[in-house]
Amino acid sequence: MSGLQKFACWTLAAIVLGGIAVSIIVPADYTVQFRETPNAAPTHQHLLGTDELGRDRLARVLYGTRISLLLAPAAAFLSTLMAALIGVVSGYLGSWCERLALAVTDLVLSLPWLFLMLAVRAVLPLNVSPLTSVVTTFLLLGLLGWAASARVLCTGTRILRNSDFILQARASGLHGFRLLAVHVIPNLKPVLYAQFLISVPVFILSEANLGILGLGVAEPLPSWGSLLRELEGWGGFSTEPWKLAPMLLLILVVSCFQVILAREEVSA
């Protein structure tokens, strides 16, 4: 691991820690309103100022970080799990099963991601509790984001299926699920890990896009998407530079994932 990748890992760890220890860092909860100081500039009490409802912006950014950094990996885990189930099983079984799985995968991949997200999100109720909205958003990302990973895993499994050591294992009497569990899946671990890591920043960005478009996490729960919506009425660099904090944090986190990924993709 290079110095830059170590730095990226430590930075991510620090941000995650900040998200977890938010109640120690900021005294106020993300819902508490300081009604006498709405839209305030940064002060000693509110390091990033307050939003238009008088809520501490730093608290909201850190709580939003906690939500995005907790649920994006959870959604990535779900999508990788689905991709593994579909890709590995179809690649292992081959013939019509593989063709069917690849046809479905191609169908999902041919639908532009944001259009698909928008269509499925719109099917579900928009006027729901904040907790339901956050679960729905990330669950949707997890359930719809499996296709590209499934294709990669299916190809990987097909290569493994035709390899010499699998042939030898078959000749030794190993079949079915045991062969899959003992020889195929352990050899796909680097690919699975890389696919998981690729999905996390994609889901973070997708949630941010949905949030800004008003189809993501509902108020008062903060997420990076809902926090970035503040930029709609932004005053500018000279008057309100602190409003860029969620954007800069998002760039930092996604960049860290990209730096780490550069290595994982090579090793996979």
Next chain:
Amino acid sequence: MRIMRIFGHLETILATLLIGGFLSATLARLAPGFSADEQELDFRLSAESIRQIRESHAQQRNILHFYFNYLKRAIHGDLGTSRSLGQPVRQLIADRLPITVRLCGLGLLVGWTVGLALAIAVVMAQVRVLDVFAAGLAGTFLSLPAAVLALLFVYFNAPASLAISLIVFPKLFSFSRNLLAQSYGLPHIITARAKGLGSARIFGWHVLPVAGPQMLALAGVSVSMALGAAIPVEALCGIPGIGQLAWQAALGRDLSLLVTVTVLVTVVTLAANTGSDLAMDMFRGQQA
């Protein structure tokens, strides 16, 4: 042989349309509040009128029936009426499609020019500072959600097509750079360089034929990227295109409109991929 491939692609598009359309229709049909109609809340209507409204919705309850009706109407060019906007879907699409095509076309042109030029410069110059700068620039834009970029463009009052190009540029740059770097590392190209062949000649005669087919494949994929980016850009920059229409349909839960727009965008994406596949074939055929 080529005609067979074209037919193969057309079959795929048709199958995707039918299956995608059916899944979308199912989605629209199963959505909560599908059979509800605002008209039922009108206190001036009699019980008989309300019963008739409900009956008109009842025939849409069967998914297959709903889908075949939808297909039958679609074949005759009737894509229905938008619930939220109160206009024929066909008219809405006809009005807005040219705007999106122009926006995405211009965005792709600029994105490809900048991405490819930077990738060629990085690979040919082999200067570490330029490589780090280009990677950093692409990485920064890759880390920005398309919607944030659109908001910044609104703030700076910059042309929206440039936002599309900045959204597609980092992906095009990264892929082209890796592809060109791989091609430059091939043994026959290293030999050509060792023999003192000029940079332009190496690029035109040896690198381009190797990287060309995959670049064409990327061209097909980039259409999908641009169309995806069109949603936040059009929605937030106030451009009345297909992306804004999809967003309005999503917010207004106008599923029949959303489904039609999604299927249309899918067809455009598939057609672009088919075009790039055929171009790849022609390119390879010329090389052979």
